[in-house]
Structures are given as structure tokens and as C-alpha cells.
Amino acid sequence: MKMKRRSFLKAGAVTAAAAAIPFKLSISDFKEAAENEDVKRIATTCNGCASMCGIYAYMKNGRLWRVEGHPVHLKSKGRLCARGHGMAADLYGKGRVPGPMKKISEGEFEPISWDQAFKEIGEKLNKINEEHGGNSFLWLEHGVRGKRYADPLLDRIGSSNYITHYSTCFSSKTNAWQQMVGGMLNGDHAHAKYMIFEGRNFAGGIIPNGMNQITKAKENGAKIVVIDPKYSEIAKIADDWIPIRPGSDLALRLAMAHVMISENLYDKAFVKKYVDGFDDYWHENKDKTPEWAEELTGIPADKIREISREFAANAPEAFMEPGWHGLHCHYINSTQTAQMGVILNALAGNFYKRGGLMPSANVDFGEYLHKDIVETEKGQRADGAGIEGQYMTVEPGRGISHTVPDMIADGKIKSVFIYHFNPLRTAPDPEYQKKIKEAELVVSIPVDWNETSVYTADYILPESYYLERTEVPTAVSGHISHDYPQISIRQQAAEPLHDTKPLIDIMRGVTKAMGYNALYDFTVDDEMKAMLEPVGVSPEQLKEAGTVELQTSAVKPEFPVNMQGKPALGTYTGKIQFSAELFRIDGKKGIPTWIPPKVEPDRSKADQFRLIHGKQPYHSHHVTSNNPHLVKITEKYNGTAVWMNSERAEKLGIKDGDQVTIASDLATKSIPVKVTELIHPECVWISSAYGGFSDKLQTSYNLGVNYNDFIPAMVEPYSGTTMSQEVVVTVSKGGEA
Amino acid sequence: MARYGLLIDASKCTGCHACSIACSMYNELEEEVTYNRLEFIERGKYPNAVMEIVPLQCMHCDNPPCATVCPTNATFKREDGIVSIDENKCIGCKYCMTACPYDARQLNESRIPEKCRWCPEMLEAGKQPACSSTCMNEVRLFGKLDDPDSEINKKMAQHEVSQLVTEKGTKPRIYYIKRK
Amino acid sequence: MLTNHKFWYAVSGALILFGAAGALNIIIHGEHSMGTSNYVPWGALIAGYVFFVVSSTGLSLVAALGHVFHMKRFEPLAKRAVLGSIITLLMGFIVIGLELGSPFSMIHILFSPNFQSAIFWMGLLYGIYLVLLVFEFIFLLKDDHKKSRLFGILVLISAIAAHSNLGAVFGFLVARSYWTGPYMSIYFILSALLSGAALLAFMYFLVSKVKRTEDMQVEGSHIVSHLGKLMVLFLSITVFFTVWKILTGVYGAVPGKHDGIMALLAGPLSFQFYFFELGFGMIIPLLILTLPGGFKPARVFAAAAFALVGIFVMRIDLVFAGQMIPLEPVKGALLPQFRDWTITWAEWGVMAGAIGGAVLLYLMGERKWNLETAPHEEGEDEKAPVSVQLAKKA
Incomplete structure (x- = not known):
């Protein structure tokens, strides 16, 4: 056969059509053949990254054919990046774990039935919990998606140890923003006149509709400044690429604030009304001049002045991208760098402004009421996050994901469930991370044979591919600005290829084997019904549409105020706090000032x-x-x-x-x-x-x-x-x- | 009969390669075959250096050298300007591959030199092919060159455009927006 | 050893087996078993094909010297040259057949011809050429001088047409400056003369040796010497063409063309260019032939052997130098300096197998037909060769 690539010819469903198709298919026949296909379109969400763009999955004769961006979803708006397409195609990839596995020796596994796996894991977990207490259990995951099904178990056995990958990714940013602003805002790219992307490669970590807005804004005259040691993909469309000495971004930001304050370019009215701690900040950083920063950043002082002035001149339709991974887990001064992100934007007075920073629209989901609500008292977190004397200032909701081997060595953790997370490859020092296997029980719930599963897991319980499972609705938010709230759903498009299960079924199996019969005594449909109840969208409507925009509670460009008209951010003062309350503890300064990077290459050494x-x-x-x-x-x-x-x-x-x-x-x-x-x-x-x-x-x-x-x-x-x-x-x- | 053309604004491309993989999936291409590609150019000296990216695919030339050299007319120019392939007639001599100044041809497992087909079924339906519809930066715009009200014509009127390898007399149907 | 025809059967058998393995590999694994790529689509088999059809053309042209142009000293060559011409052409067809992705679709050349395509004309002209060659050979075997001469003239015309058109297959490629223009057509014809003379000298020397051990006399030494003289002329022409190709390539720095020449002179092709194409293909044979005593048959044979190897490498250089320079549709794009290519064992196998096939068919031809040429009746101004007289007596 000539036409190996048109694999649909092999599908039995089109025998009649195939009979009419000549031995070799010409391009003009393609259309005709395509029209005779049994093509179904299912609206679901992407899993190419954590953004979960809305997609349409096209199934042809029961096989995935292609995907495209969901036209309504605010992150994709009909467009998708390469990952989105590639991730979908990998449904048929060779790397997937085909069914539950039990370790027989280092790197070697044997297939095992789900029942057997549940029984063995349940028994072991019970034994460990009896001996060491439920707090010796750790749930380690990429972030948030598994929390829904981790919590019932964590609450029941009494473990405070829910840790996400965020400490390997961007915790410095979320921490600083939480402490100073009480939450996160997004750049309003579509309306901005001036955008600074410092250490933020929006064209690398892609929100397709966000990039669409950025390039459109540029066409409408917006200026884009990219500050990055490497000419990143976003630099390609920048008006100005300013390479900076890595590790010195904090110095640049301090100097930009210096220019804005010393030259009276900042939004005084805004600062007066909505900022707490401005004077303390200025007192602490009066000497951070552009000349001072030139030395550290390698960027000419005049260039620093130029961008600071332009930034101020375009404010409030100007912002410094809050960013994600870029600068926010990179250096010893990353938290201060993130703090300066808040401060620079506040000096521009762009919070809750069109073209500046805008909040995500809110969705008030209903809550599914669990039947088994027995809670066991929890011990201290094993990672020390939020604990005085340990990592007091670290967000406990995210935790520290890359020191798990220490927690195990210290005897704090005995059993680990790892859900869609691969610390052996995505956290520092793989040889160190391999020691996760020293725990008495390690269960990995991945889709593929990732390093962590292969080298640390006693059991691998493969989850169904994202195109093979249905999940509860989510609110679409983050990264970019959009006026109306949206909800979207991930739903099954393809029949599971392998002996895999969705997470809820895996948790039900494990916990039943532990004797908790009612802990997961519900289905995704039950949850969906309860969640959608107050939203005014039926599960059927949502499943049909995939993504629905709600015409309620649109976000407005207004700073949140309370009944008395006072600022009402989720911070101690309700204002933007230039000094983070929490960071003052342990004698630390709540106000960012210069901290040099921990290590520096010796510039006299050529190599x-x-x-x-x-x-x-x-x-x-x-x-x-x-x-x-x-x-x-x-x-x-x-x-x-x-x-x-x-x-x-x-x-x-x-x-x-x-x-x-x-x-x-x-x-x-x-x-x-x-x-x-x-x-x-x-x-x-x-x-x-x-x-x-x-x-x-x-x-x-x-x-x-x-x-x-x-x-x-x-x-x-x-x-x-x-x-x-x-x-x-x-x-x-x-x-x- | 419509006359189709493609306008590319290369300055907006950030090199995400979504076009290539969206096309591969839509057209169910073999692993080794891609119908479109990006060419990268570096200009200038650090720190005043820039990168340029130029998306390339079959130009559907009005004087297509691949069709001229094809011994069996397996490659031919359709009325709407699309350069198409009748795979039945292809003898696999690869003459079209050596004749194309754009390296647009890709040999498939059946030893037939394939290429971008401009997805006429999409154009006829008034839609953008997968490479264009998935592009977050709207780098590509397909449209009817003979319709004065078409978006492509309006956009072409606003910008200066250029074409690639015009010196070989190929008369390509892909236009690139010129930027300073 | 060289004079034992069993040895030649054994050699051809081994080569054919190697070739069959290579051909099978290509049929099963397609392009994966070949050293080609999307950037260098034409592989070694194109060079091999050119080598064989150039040989065929060359043999016809040299044969024509005798029985078309009545250069008496070359008249005895006719049958063997024409047989060789048919055989090498057939081998060329086999080689190109394996390079083609869908050789059976060639039928569409008849139903859906594109008169603008040089490959269409290549198919047509070589087809005609083959038929005419067969007729010429039949009439030669019948010693029908009139008809064989008529067909000889037609063969000559079709050979020149087909072969210069083959040059145009490359010359028409506007995209590849290294090949573009009329040079290739002219070069192909003139280099065919060298191929033909060298191959005939090589063949004739061996045939006369083999026959002699079998107590059969074949007119050898005279003709081989004459062919040696012809080779000097053709080698000189080839040198002339090579010199001007290089000078024009270097001089103007035309993109593509210049880079191709530089790939030969100072790039990845330089070893094979200097050592084989220039050394084996031109300088060594010229030296052997022009030093005193150069036209002794053994010396001519050696010169021919060197030249044939050199000519083969010349075809390889020709095919790849034209393709390994990256096309640059976007000026300044980050591209490799040269595109990679290779010759796989399967491709070597097919080419070796074609040589084996040619040897085997030739041996069978020698066995089946009497390939000695009877003298023309009119104008016996030169003495008939001794061998012919002997043959007549027998």
C-alpha cells in the first residue's frame, strides 16, 4: 500500500468508502475520503502544560485525529501551541505505563492486577500509619489538580503533608504576591501600551490567546521590552532586548524604582491611597541608583533611566509582567525580586487598571458534600513550611518539594504517593532525589515510565491519559486578563488504550483496601452536579460546550474597597504592602533590598x-x-x-x-x-x-x-x-x- | 475559480512550531514528513543582535519548476493556483525535489515527494488551514487574491510585500510582509 | 587468472549476489536504505546510472567511428561495442529503476506525458536508442553492412540526442546553479567518448587475452593501441572541460556554483576529486599513455582501468556537488555549510551488481555469438586483421 500515512484507510468502518478509493490516493481524493469519515468532536481541555487550554479533540473512527483550540476558552481562543498538538498525539505513545506495576528489583517491574495492587498498598499503608502515625504519609504532586482527591485521605489519616512541585517552579512569586497583595493579578496585555518582560518568556511558556493579545497590542503601537540574559522567543517580537547579568534582576528593579521615585515619576495619588510602607521602602533603598545598578547588571545607567521613564510615562497602561518560573525560583534573591515586581507595578499605579494589572474573574462553584468526614488530627509538616524555626515564611499550601529524601532520612516520612510529578528529573540533584525510594512505601501515579516511577516506586498505578478521563469543572483564570468568568471541563474523548484508571478510582480502590469504604463514595458526575448547581450551567450544557463563559460578575478596573471605601486587599492593611508582614519575622526585613546572588562565576576564568x-x-x-x-x-x-x-x-x-x-x-x-x-x-x-x-x-x-x-x-x-x-x-x- | 495566495508576517513569528505539528496531525503525515518549516537567521553583534524567523512551505508558484520537470504530470497546477500531486502518476524520480528552490518537498515512506497542499478543502470552505488557524500570533493569512475585498488583499495593500527566490522565475504565491 | 573466463563468471556471480542483496534491501526499506535525504534527493544510484548510460553512449559513439565513419582500424570493434552498449544501457536502466520510488508508474509516461520534462525525453530517447541498438546489433550479427550502417547512423543520432538530453536533466535545474546551463549536455557527450574508448580498450584487452588462452585469436593489440590514442585525445578534452569548469566556478563566485566547485577543490569532496577524478581519471592515464611506449596494449589497459575508476568518481562528484550546497531560499539563514550524504552498502551493492551483470551478459554474448567482424567488401585498402583471416579459415 502506498498510503501508509492515511491510516484511516485501515479502519474497518470505511470499507465501503475504501473500496471506491483507488490503489493510491491522490490529493484530490483526500477531501472526498475525509468527508466520508466518521469524525466526532469532543470539547475538553489540553494537558500540554498546566494552563489547561480548552480544546476540541477530533476523533476519527475512534482514534484521535487532531486537536484544535477551543474558540471560547480565554487561554486558547481557537489557537494552540505545539505542545497542545504533540501531547494529544502522544495518546498513542510508547512511553505509557500499560497497567498497574509492582517493583521486583531496581528498575524492574511486573504487571499486577488493580485489586492486588490496592490490597497490597492498602495493607502496607495501614501498617505504616499504625506504626508511625498518619502524618508519616506524604502526598507529592505537580500541583492542585490532585488535591481534590488527596485531601479526603490526608484528612482521614491525619497528614499535613501535601506538597506541590511549586518550590521547583515559582514559589518566590506567589509567596511575595500573597504577602504583599493578597493574591495575584494578570497583565492586561490587550490594552497595554508598554510591557516589560523581565525573565518572563511569554512565547516559551505559552498562553496562545495571551500571545495573540501581545502581538495585537504591538501592532497597535504598544512597546515591548524584554530583559533576559538570553534572547528568548518573546525577545523576537520585542522593541528592545536588554541582556542582563543573570542574578542581578533585583538590582535593576531597585534602580528602576529609584528612578521613578527620585524623578517623581511614580503615581503618587495611587501610592498614597493604596500602598503601605512606601516611606520605609524609600528609606531603605535611597542609594540604589542606576549607576549603582549598572555595576551589578551590566546595563548602562542611561538605559535603566530610559526604560524607567518610559514605563512611568505609559502608566497605568504599562506593567512589568508578574511572570512565573522565570526569576522566581532561580536565585537567593528571588523573593525580593518578586517583591520588586509588586513595587514597580504599584509605583506605576497600574493595579486594577485597564492596560495594567487586572484580576481574574471569579466563579462560585458549589461544593460536593462528602459523607465520610471523620478528620484525624494532623501533625507538623515534614518540610517545615510555615513552621516557626524551620521555614516559617514558606507557603504551607505549596511546601518544599525537593527535600523529600531529607524528610525520609529524618524519619518524618514513611510513605509517599507521587501524583504526576517527576522530582528525579525536575528537581535538583537526581542522585539525591533517588533516595525517595528509601521510604517504606512509594506509590507513583503517572501516565508514563518517568524517572521517579522507575527508580523510586514500589508500585506504579498509571492514570488514564487526559483524553481518556473526565474531571470536575474548573474556573478558567490566570496569566491573562479577561472580563467574564469562564468554566471548562476535561472530558473523555477516547476509550482507554491501556489498563489505567482516573485518579478518583485509584483513590477509591486504595482507601477501600484500607477499610475506608465511604471516603470516595462518589463519582465525578456527582461532584459536577453539586459544583455546577449555583453556577446555572447544567452538566449536559457544559459537556456539550466544553467551555462556557458566564455573563455574571465581570471584573472591573476598580481597586477592591470595603464598605467604608477603604482598600480591601487580602493583606494585613488591605493595601499593597511594600513590607511583607510575614517576612519581618526572624529578624528578616519585610522590605526588599539588595541581596547579592549566592554564587558568581569568576570573570577572570575563561571557562x-x-x-x-x-x-x-x-x-x-x-x-x-x-x-x-x-x-x-x-x-x-x-x-x-x-x-x-x-x-x-x-x-x-x-x-x-x-x-x-x-x-x-x-x-x-x-x-x-x-x-x-x-x-x-x-x-x-x-x-x-x-x-x-x-x-x-x-x-x-x-x-x-x-x-x-x-x-x-x-x-x-x-x-x-x-x-x-x-x-x-x-x-x-x-x-x- | 478563486486564485489563492498566502501572506506571511514573519516578524510576528516566535518559533513555537505549532504550525508544523498542527499540519502533520491534520494531514496525518508520517513521522519523517513535515510540510512547513522555519528558517532562523541571526543578525548583529551582542548585545545588539536579533533573531529573524521565516516560515517556509510550498510556494504554489505560478511557474512551478517542480511541475515543469515532472515527467508524468503527477505534479500539476490546478486552476485555483494550487500545485497539487497525483500520487498515482508519480514515478518517484525526485526531479521535483531537485528542481524546487525552496526545499519544499519531503519524501514519504512510499518514496513519493510530498509537500504542503494548501488544504484546498479548507480554503474552499472559507477557513484557514491548520498551520494558520492554530497560530497564536496570526503569522499566516490565506485568502483569495482575485477578490479585492478579501482580507489578504486589504492587508497586502497596507504593507510592502516581498517574495522569496524571485530571481529563479518561479513566481511564488506566498508573500512576506516587509519590515524595516 | 584474468585470462580464465571461469574466473570472470565467478566474479560476476559474486557481484550479482551482492547486487541482489542491495536491491532487495532497497525494495524492502525504500529510501531508508539509501544515502539520500530531502536535501540531497538524488543518491549514488543516479551517479551509477549516469556512469552506465555514459558508457553505453560512449561505446556506440566509438563503434560509429568504424562502421559509420569507416575508420577502418575501428571497424572490428562494432559488434562488441554495440553489444557492450546494449548491456550497459540495460544495467543503467536497472540501477535507475531501483533509484525510482515507483518504477512501475513509468507507464504514465505514455498516458500522461509532460513534454517539458527532460526526464520524459530521457525515457523516450533512451527507449528509442535501445531499440535502434538492438536492430543495429542484429544486422551486425548478420554482417548486413548496409542495414547495420543505417542503424548505426540512427543509433549515433539517438545516442547524442538521448545523452545530451541527460545532461539537460541536470542543466535545466534552475534551482541548482552548479548544474544550470548548456555545459552539462556538452560535457556529457564529450566525456562519453572517454568512457567509451576506455571501456572498449579495457574490454578488448581482456577479451583478446581470454580468447587467446582458448586458442582463439582475436584482433587485440592493434585496436587497443588505437584506442589508447583516442583516449589521449578524449582525456585532453576532459581536462580542458574540467579546467574551464573550475575556472568559471571560482572566478565569478556565483552562489551555489562557486560553493560546489569549492566543495571539490577545498571541501568535503576534495580527496575524491584530486585523488580519483583528477588523478585516476585524467593525470595517471595521460602519463601512462604519453610516456614512451604508452600505447602498448598492457599500458593502455592499465590507463583505461584507472580512467574508468576516475570516471565513476567523476559521476559521484557531479551528482553530489550539485546537491550538497544548501539551497538558501532565505538569505542568511543558519544552515549547515554542506548537506550530508552517503553511499550505503545497498547502493554499492546495486552498482557492483550491475557491473557483475554486465560482465555476465557479455560473457554469454561472447559465447552465443561470433563477435568478430567480417571486413567490408568495398575498399579493402587496409589489410584485414590476421585474426579475421584466421577466423575465416576456421
Whole structure:
């Protein structure tokens, strides 16, 4: 057969049509053949990253054909990034765990029935809880999606240990914003006249409709400034790319505030009315001049003045992108850098302003009332988050995800459930992370044979693919500004290919085996019904539409005030607090001021660099690195290469395409180099996607290297993050491919 | 019969590659085949350096060298301007591949040089093909060149446009918006 | 050893087996078993095909010297040259058949021809050429000089048409400056003469040796020497063409063309260009032939052997130099300096197998037909070769 690619010909359902199709299919026949297909469209949500864009999944003869962006969903608006397409195609990928597995030896597993798995896990968990108490149980996950089904168990057995991946991702930002603003706002890209993306690659970590708004705003005359040591994808559409010495962003932000305050460019009326602690801030930072910052950032003082003035001149239709991963788990000063993000935006008076920062619209879901509501008293958190004397200032809701081996070694944690999280690859120091296996019971709930499952799990309980499961409705919010609230739903488009289950069924099975018969005595449909009750949308309507926009409670460009007309943010004073209340504890300053990075490359050494990383627009960090559709892009476009400034490369005798060796105290690894003008000379950059070492994932295995190989597990003192760019490496020519 | 064209605003492309994979899925392409690609250019010296990205795919030339050289007329120009392939007639001589100055052809498992087909069924339905409809930055705009009220014509009137490899006489039907 | 025809059967058998394995691999695994890519779509088999059809054309052209243009000293060549021409053409067809993705779709050349396509004309002209060659051979075997001469003339015309058109297959490619223009057509014809002379000298020397051990006399030494002289002329022409190709390529720095030449002179093709194309293909044979005593049959044979290897590499260089320079539709794009290509074992196998096939068919032809040429009746101004007289007596 010529037409291997048109696999639909093989499907039995079109035998009649196929009989009419000639031996080889010409392009003109394609249309005719396509029209005879049995194509179904199911509205659901993407899982290419954590943004959960609305999508339409098109099923052709029972197989996934393609996906497209949901036209209503505020994040996709009919458009999708490469990840969204690739993730869908990987439904049929080879890396998926085909059914429940039990470890027989290091890296070796045998299939086991669900009943047997539930029975064994339930018994072991009961035994551990009896011996060590329920607080020795840890639920470790990417974030939030599993919480709904973790909580009943955590509450029942009395464990406070719910930890998300956020300490490896962006906790410095959420922590600072929570303490200073009481929540997070989003840039109103569509209406902005001036946007600063500092350490924020909006075109790498993509919200498709957000990018659409940014490029449209630019067409309408908005100016885009990108400050990043690397020419990131968003820099491509910037009016100005300002490379900055990595680790010095705090200094730049302090100096920008200095210009705005000393030149009286800030919004005084706004500050007076809505800001607490302005004088303390200024008192503390009067000496942070552009000249002072030039020394630290490498950006000319005049350039700092220029962008500060432009920023102020365009305010309030100007903002500094609040950002996510970019600067917010990278350095010892990341929390202060995030704090300065709040302060700069406040000085521009752009909070709750069109073209500035706007809140997400709210959805008031109903709540499903659980039947089994017995709660057991919980002990202290094992990660120390929020505990005086430990990590008092770290958000307990997110926790510290990258020191689990310590918690196990200290005897605090005996059993671990890991849900859609792969710390062996996405947290620092994989050899250290491997010690998670020292826990008495490790259960991983992934979809694929990720490193954490293979090297630490005693049991692997594979969850159904996102296209194979239905989840409760979610409010669509975050990242970009949108006036009306939206709700969307993830629902099953394809029949499960393998012996997998959705999380709720897995939890029901495990807990029943533990003797908790009513803990998950409900279905997703029960929950959905209860949740949608007050919303005014029926489950049927939502399932049909996938994403629904509610014409209620539109957000307005108004600063929240209470009955007395006083500012009413969720902070201690109701105002934007330049001094974070919580950060004053332990003698720490609540006000951000300069803190130098923990380590610096020695500029006199030709081979020393800071190792920085970033998100490629076609990979979701390591999650998609085994996706052959996306790795095809990696291979065609040299995606695994380490970027090095051409001047530095020349001094080291390194040429574009050469194999180079990167070494830190922890690891020595070798990859090809991309020699370029598009990166700061003092750092080298790699994508966060690669370095797979699970030999059960053929596509990602040994593909490229990962920044986590080179950094020890450190804890940033304020927000508990990994400080993943506090690492100096040496780079030399040569090495084995 | 409509005359189709494609206008590309390369300055807006941020290199996410969604176009390539959306196309591959829509057209159910084999793993080795992609109908569109991006070319990257670096200009300038650090710190005043920039990157340019140019999306490329079959230009559906008005004087298509691939069709001229095809011994069996397997590649032919349709009335609407789309350069199409009758895979039945293809002998697999790859002459079209050597003739195309844009490297637009990709050999499939059946040893037939495929290429972007401009998804006429979408254009006829007044829709954008997958490469365009998925693009967050609206880099591509397909449309009717012979309809003065079409969006593509309106946009082309607003901008200066250029084409690639015009010196080879191919008369391509993809236009690129010129930016300073 | 070289004089034992069993040895040649064994060699051809081994080569054919190798070729069958390569062909099977290509049929099963398609393009994956070939050293081509989307950027270098034409592989070694195109070079192999060109090598064989150039040989075929060359043999016809040299044969024509005798029985079309009545250059007496070449008249005895006719049958063997025409047989060789048919055989190498057939082998060329087999090689290109394996390079084609869907050779059976060739039928559409008849039903849906594109008269603008040089490959259409290639198919048509080589088809006609093959038929005419077969007729010429039949009439030669019948010693029907009139008709064989008529067909000889037609063969000559069709050979030139088909072969210069093959040059145009490359020359018409506007996208690839290295090939674009009339040069390729002219170069193909003139280099065919070298191929033909070298291959005939090589064949004739061996045939006469083999026959001699079998107590059969074949007119050898004279003709081989004459062919050696022809080779000097054709080698000189080839040198002339190569020099001007290089000079024009280097001089103007035309994009694509210049880069292709530089790939030969100072790039990834330079070793094979200097060592094989120039060394084996031109300099060594010229030296062997022009030093005193150069036209002794053994020397001519050696020169021909070197030249044939050089000519083969020349075809490889020609095919790849034209493709390995990346096209640059977007000026300044980050592209590799050269596109990768390789020759896989399957491709070597097919080409070796075609050589084996050619040897085997030729041996069978020698066995089946009497390939000695009877003298023309009119104008016996030169003495008939001894071997012919002997043959007549027998």
C-alpha cells in the first residue's frame, strides 16, 4: 500500500468508502475520503502544560485525529501551541505505563492486577500509619489538580503533608504576591501600551490567546521590552532586548524604582491611597541608583533611566509582567525580586487598571458534600513550611518539594504517593532525589515510565491519559486578563488504550483496601452536579460546550474597597504592602533590598559560566521530552544544544556545533554547543526539557542534559525554592557525544 | 475559480512550531514528513543582535519548476493556483525535489515527494488551514487574491510585500510582509 | 587468472549476489536504505546510472567511428561495442529503476506525458536508442553492412540526442546553479567518448587475452593501441572541460556554483576529486599513455582501468556537488555549510551488481555469438586483421 500515512484507510468502518478509493490516493481524493469519515468532536481541555487550554479533540473512527483550540476558552481562543498538538498525539505513545506495576528489583517491574495492587498498598499503608502515625504519609504532586482527591485521605489519616512541585517552579512569586497583595493579578496585555518582560518568556511558556493579545497590542503601537540574559522567543517580537547579568534582576528593579521615585515619576495619588510602607521602602533603598545598578547588571545607567521613564510615562497602561518560573525560583534573591515586581507595578499605579494589572474573574462553584468526614488530627509538616524555626515564611499550601529524601532520612516520612510529578528529573540533584525510594512505601501515579516511577516506586498505578478521563469543572483564570468568568471541563474523548484508571478510582480502590469504604463514595458526575448547581450551567450544557463563559460578575478596573471605601486587599492593611508582614519575622526585613546572588562565576576564568535554563516553546520542561512528535522538532532545530556567547566561545576555541563538556561539583556532562550572539557572555543556557534517564522511555533516554544534574538541592530562605541558577559550571571543548 | 495566495508576517513569528505539528496531525503525515518549516537567521553583534524567523512551505508558484520537470504530470497546477500531486502518476524520480528552490518537498515512506497542499478543502470552505488557524500570533493569512475585498488583499495593500527566490522565475504565491 | 573466463563468471556471480542483496534491501526499506535525504534527493544510484548510460553512449559513439565513419582500424570493434552498449544501457536502466520510488508508474509516461520534462525525453530517447541498438546489433550479427550502417547512423543520432538530453536533466535545474546551463549536455557527450574508448580498450584487452588462452585469436593489440590514442585525445578534452569548469566556478563566485566547485577543490569532496577524478581519471592515464611506449596494449589497459575508476568518481562528484550546497531560499539563514550524504552498502551493492551483470551478459554474448567482424567488401585498402583471416579459415 502506498498510503501508509492515511491510516484511516485501515479502519474497518470505511470499507465501503475504501473500496471506491483507488490503489493510491491522490490529493484530490483526500477531501472526498475525509468527508466520508466518521469524525466526532469532543470539547475538553489540553494537558500540554498546566494552563489547561480548552480544546476540541477530533476523533476519527475512534482514534484521535487532531486537536484544535477551543474558540471560547480565554487561554486558547481557537489557537494552540505545539505542545497542545504533540501531547494529544502522544495518546498513542510508547512511553505509557500499560497497567498497574509492582517493583521486583531496581528498575524492574511486573504487571499486577488493580485489586492486588490496592490490597497490597492498602495493607502496607495501614501498617505504616499504625506504626508511625498518619502524618508519616506524604502526598507529592505537580500541583492542585490532585488535591481534590488527596485531601479526603490526608484528612482521614491525619497528614499535613501535601506538597506541590511549586518550590521547583515559582514559589518566590506567589509567596511575595500573597504577602504583599493578597493574591495575584494578570497583565492586561490587550490594552497595554508598554510591557516589560523581565525573565518572563511569554512565547516559551505559552498562553496562545495571551500571545495573540501581545502581538495585537504591538501592532497597535504598544512597546515591548524584554530583559533576559538570553534572547528568548518573546525577545523576537520585542522593541528592545536588554541582556542582563543573570542574578542581578533585583538590582535593576531597585534602580528602576529609584528612578521613578527620585524623578517623581511614580503615581503618587495611587501610592498614597493604596500602598503601605512606601516611606520605609524609600528609606531603605535611597542609594540604589542606576549607576549603582549598572555595576551589578551590566546595563548602562542611561538605559535603566530610559526604560524607567518610559514605563512611568505609559502608566497605568504599562506593567512589568508578574511572570512565573522565570526569576522566581532561580536565585537567593528571588523573593525580593518578586517583591520588586509588586513595587514597580504599584509605583506605576497600574493595579486594577485597564492596560495594567487586572484580576481574574471569579466563579462560585458549589461544593460536593462528602459523607465520610471523620478528620484525624494532623501533625507538623515534614518540610517545615510555615513552621516557626524551620521555614516559617514558606507557603504551607505549596511546601518544599525537593527535600523529600531529607524528610525520609529524618524519619518524618514513611510513605509517599507521587501524583504526576517527576522530582528525579525536575528537581535538583537526581542522585539525591533517588533516595525517595528509601521510604517504606512509594506509590507513583503517572501516565508514563518517568524517572521517579522507575527508580523510586514500589508500585506504579498509571492514570488514564487526559483524553481518556473526565474531571470536575474548573474556573478558567490566570496569566491573562479577561472580563467574564469562564468554566471548562476535561472530558473523555477516547476509550482507554491501556489498563489505567482516573485518579478518583485509584483513590477509591486504595482507601477501600484500607477499610475506608465511604471516603470516595462518589463519582465525578456527582461532584459536577453539586459544583455546577449555583453556577446555572447544567452538566449536559457544559459537556456539550466544553467551555462556557458566564455573563455574571465581570471584573472591573476598580481597586477592591470595603464598605467604608477603604482598600480591601487580602493583606494585613488591605493595601499593597511594600513590607511583607510575614517576612519581618526572624529578624528578616519585610522590605526588599539588595541581596547579592549566592554564587558568581569568576570573570577572570575563561571557562566559568553561570548555567541558566529556560522553557522551549515546544516542550513543557521534561514532561514532553519523550514525545516523538515534539522531539522531532528538537532534532530538526538543534534543541538540545547549550547556547554560548560567540566571544566567549572564541576564547575557548569552541566552534558552533562542537561537542562541549559542562561540569559542576555535581556532574560532568557533554552536549553540542550553539555559538550565538544572542546570549549574555557570562552564562550558558540549556533547555529545561532534556536529560531523560529512564530507559523505558526510548525517545527521551539520553537525549541532551538537564540543569538539575548540576545543582545541589538548596532551599531559598524566604520561599523555599530551588535557587536553580545559583550554579557555576566550567565549559570545555570536547567530550563524548 | 478563486486564485489563492498566502501572506506571511514573519516578524510576528516566535518559533513555537505549532504550525508544523498542527499540519502533520491534520494531514496525518508520517513521522519523517513535515510540510512547513522555519528558517532562523541571526543578525548583529551582542548585545545588539536579533533573531529573524521565516516560515517556509510550498510556494504554489505560478511557474512551478517542480511541475515543469515532472515527467508524468503527477505534479500539476490546478486552476485555483494550487500545485497539487497525483500520487498515482508519480514515478518517484525526485526531479521535483531537485528542481524546487525552496526545499519544499519531503519524501514519504512510499518514496513519493510530498509537500504542503494548501488544504484546498479548507480554503474552499472559507477557513484557514491548520498551520494558520492554530497560530497564536496570526503569522499566516490565506485568502483569495482575485477578490479585492478579501482580507489578504486589504492587508497586502497596507504593507510592502516581498517574495522569496524571485530571481529563479518561479513566481511564488506566498508573500512576506516587509519590515524595516 | 584474468585470462580464465571461469574466473570472470565467478566474479560476476559474486557481484550479482551482492547486487541482489542491495536491491532487495532497497525494495524492502525504500529510501531508508539509501544515502539520500530531502536535501540531497538524488543518491549514488543516479551517479551509477549516469556512469552506465555514459558508457553505453560512449561505446556506440566509438563503434560509429568504424562502421559509420569507416575508420577502418575501428571497424572490428562494432559488434562488441554495440553489444557492450546494449548491456550497459540495460544495467543503467536497472540501477535507475531501483533509484525510482515507483518504477512501475513509468507507464504514465505514455498516458500522461509532460513534454517539458527532460526526464520524459530521457525515457523516450533512451527507449528509442535501445531499440535502434538492438536492430543495429542484429544486422551486425548478420554482417548486413548496409542495414547495420543505417542503424548505426540512427543509433549515433539517438545516442547524442538521448545523452545530451541527460545532461539537460541536470542543466535545466534552475534551482541548482552548479548544474544550470548548456555545459552539462556538452560535457556529457564529450566525456562519453572517454568512457567509451576506455571501456572498449579495457574490454578488448581482456577479451583478446581470454580468447587467446582458448586458442582463439582475436584482433587485440592493434585496436587497443588505437584506442589508447583516442583516449589521449578524449582525456585532453576532459581536462580542458574540467579546467574551464573550475575556472568559471571560482572566478565569478556565483552562489551555489562557486560553493560546489569549492566543495571539490577545498571541501568535503576534495580527496575524491584530486585523488580519483583528477588523478585516476585524467593525470595517471595521460602519463601512462604519453610516456614512451604508452600505447602498448598492457599500458593502455592499465590507463583505461584507472580512467574508468576516475570516471565513476567523476559521476559521484557531479551528482553530489550539485546537491550538497544548501539551497538558501532565505538569505542568511543558519544552515549547515554542506548537506550530508552517503553511499550505503545497498547502493554499492546495486552498482557492483550491475557491473557483475554486465560482465555476465557479455560473457554469454561472447559465447552465443561470433563477435568478430567480417571486413567490408568495398575498399579493402587496409589489410584485414590476421585474426579475421584466421577466423575465416576456421
